[in-house]
Amino acid sequence: MNLTLKVWRQKDAKSPGGLVEYQVSGVSNDMSFLEMLDILNEELVVKGEDAICFDHDCREGICGMCALMIDGQAHGKDKAATSCQLHMRRYQDGDTITIEPFRAKAFPVVKDLVVDRSAFDRIQAAGGFVSVGTGGAVDANCLPVPKQNAEKALDAASCIGCGACVAACPNASAMLFVAAKVSQYALLPQGRPEREKRALAMRSAMDAEGFGHCSNEYECEAACPKDIKVSNIARLNREFLRASVLAE
Amino acid sequence: MEAAKTCCCKRSCRFLEFLESSIGKKIMLALAGFLLCGFLIAHLAGNLFMFAGADAFNHYAEALEANPLIPLAEGGLVALFLLHIALAIRAKFANQAARPVDYEVYRGKGARTPGSRTMAMTGALILAFIIIHVATLKFEVGGLKGPDLYAHVTGWLKNPLYAGFYILAVAGVGLHLSHGVQSALQTFGAGHPRYTPMLKKLGLLFAVSIAAGFASLPIYFGWFAPNTTACCAAEEGAQ
Numbered sequence: 423m424n425l426t427l428k429v430w431r432q433k434d435a436k437s438p439g440g441l442v443e444y445q446v447s448g449v450s451n452d453m454s455f456l457e458m459l460d461i462l463n464e465e466l467v468v469k470g471e472d473a474i475c476f477d478h479d480c481r482e483g484i485c486g487m488c489a490l491m492i493d494g495q496a497h498g499k500d501k502a503a504t505s506c507q508l509h510m511r512r513y514q515d516g517d518t519i520t521i522e523p524f525r526a527k528a529f530p531v532v533k534d535l536v537v538d539r540s541a542f543d544r545i546q547a548a549g550g551f552v553s554v555g556t557g558g559a560v561d562a563n564c565l566p567v568p569k570q571n572a573e574k575a576l577d578a579a580s581c582i583g584c585g586a587c588v589a590a591c592p593n594a595s596a597m598l599f600v601a602a603k604v605s606q607y608a609l610l611p612q613g614r615p616e617r618e619k620r621a622l623a624m625r626s627a628m629d630a631e632g633f634g635h636c637s638n639e640y641e642c643e644a645a646c647p648k649d650i651k652v653s654n655i656a657r658l659n660r661e662f663l664r665a666s667v668l669a670e
Numbered sequence: 671m672e673a674a675k676t677c678c679c680k681r682s683c684r685f686l687e688f689l690e691s692s693i694g695k696k697i698m699l700a701l702a703g704f705l706l707c708g709f710l711i712a713h714l715a716g717n718l719f720m721f722a723g724a725d726a727f728n729h730y731a732e733a734l735e736a737n738p739l740i741p742l743a744e745g746g747l748v749a750l751f752l753l754h755i756a757l758a759i760r761a762k763f764a765n766q767a768a769r770p771v772d773y774e775v776y777r778g779k780g781a782r783t784p785g786s787r788t789m790a791m792t793g794a795l796i797l798a799f800i801i802i803h804v805a806t807l808k809f810e811v812g813g814l815k816g817p818d819l820y821a822h823v824t825g826w827l828k829n830p831l832y833a834g835f836y837i838l839a840v841a842g843v844g845l846h847l848s849h850g851v852q853s854a855l856q857t858f859g860a861g862h863p864r865y866t867p868m869l870k871k872l873g874l875l876f877a878v879s880i881a882a883g884f885a886s887l888p889i890y891f892g893w894f895a896p897n898t899t900a901c902c903a904a905e906e907g908a909q
């Protein structure tokens with residue numbers, strides 16, 4: 423199939439950017455979205471033009487690097503899938519596709535479609551870990567974890583930190599990401615000793631990065647490639663409220 | 671965090687930190703909205719005395735005004751409205767700042783609702799309505815329409831423009847609440863797998879009931895009520 427792409431090109435963080443139109447021909451149904459971009463890039467390089475920069479790594483939906491806003495949807499039209507898992511069979515000959523970077527003040531554009539998501543790392547570093555010694559592995563029955571809590575914690579822990587929640591949020595809020603990181607510990611006994619400290623520190627780091635305020639639009643949940651639920655955001659609100667009252 | 675460094679008492683800085691935080695502000699915004707819902711219920715319950723006739727409604731209004739705590743309650747109500755509006759506007763600006771360059775194409779994945787998309791618009795509509803509502807019915811801007819409150823209110827409601835705007839505004843209230851109630855529950859951290867979904871559905875029912883309840887007044891007194899206040903309506907028409 424033949425496609426028209428409108429791709430955001432931006433030389434660097436400081437230069438203004440804009441959409442540039444490209445024609446791609448001979449795209450097969452079996453290609454992934456990123457392979458289609460590879461084809462275009464090869465043609466651009468042969469022509470002596472600058473290749474389009476985009477982030478990617480695993481190309482199998484586990485690393486969260488591939489951050490693309492495709493036709494106004496984070497990671498494109500599929501639910502619970504990353505950009506690298508999107509396939510060209512979802513498109514038809516003659517389609518026009520607009521590709522933009524994830525947009526937020528806290529995610530500055532590095533070049534073209536690549537954004538700097540280190541804000542997430544700084545939030546994680548503020549409290550998204552367990553620092554108390556939990557000792558060696560104890561007998562399983564000594565530390566009871568209800569199955570539903572284990573399931574919820576694992577669901578929250580499946581967040582790959584891609585930033586789609588921020589990109590899809592009309593307010594560029596990072597609440598779903600922070601909620602997942604707070605939840606994965608709040609639900610388990612190992613995370614409990616530091617739960618207040620963690621909720622306060624990660625909230626503080628989140629606001630300091632300049633993310634927007636959550637207004638419960640739930641576009642984050644709809645865009646999340648790992649299907650992280652907004653019930654985690656309710657938990658974060660609860661954890662933060664609790665910590666604000668109880669923390670020493 | 672800045673506050674935490676400069677202030678001397680740990681407890682009070684934690685409180686300041688809470689008020690300054692995005693989540694804290696959101697909780698305050700939701701709390702103000704929640705309390706305003708309480709006002710809506712009380713106000714609607716009082717308004718429905720209109721259907722019990724002029725005497726019942728006038729008596730209710732007199733008893734209400736005779737209560738010495740009413741000025742205090744009115745002050746509290748104004749404060750709640752101002753807090754709700756101020757925090758909403760602040761959040762709006764913060765959110766605009768959080769995405770300085772907008773998308774050329776933004777579609778989303780269908781999670782937003784008509785209510786959530788129009789919160790600012792319905793909020794502004796409700797504010798405009800409240801100003802006109804209080805000005806005309808309480809401060810008698812636009813003239814006194816009858817010898818008592820019942821006649822005054824029904825006199826205004828007979829004006830189709832006034833009644834139409836009333837209906838539009840309370841529909842706006844319903845739309846605002848359709849997002850607001852479930853959003854407030856989420857903000858308060860309600861997350862029980864069995865109760866919360868049910869509560870959110872009840873929130874939607876509440877939104878519809880409030881809108882329908884308030885709208886019943888302009889609809890009935892604007893178009894269907896028997897003309898007991900014929901004298902005033904005729905005067906109205908003659909003007």
Ligand code: FES
Nearest residue numbers: 481485486488506
């Ligand atoms: S490249 Fe790793 S998730 Fe897409």
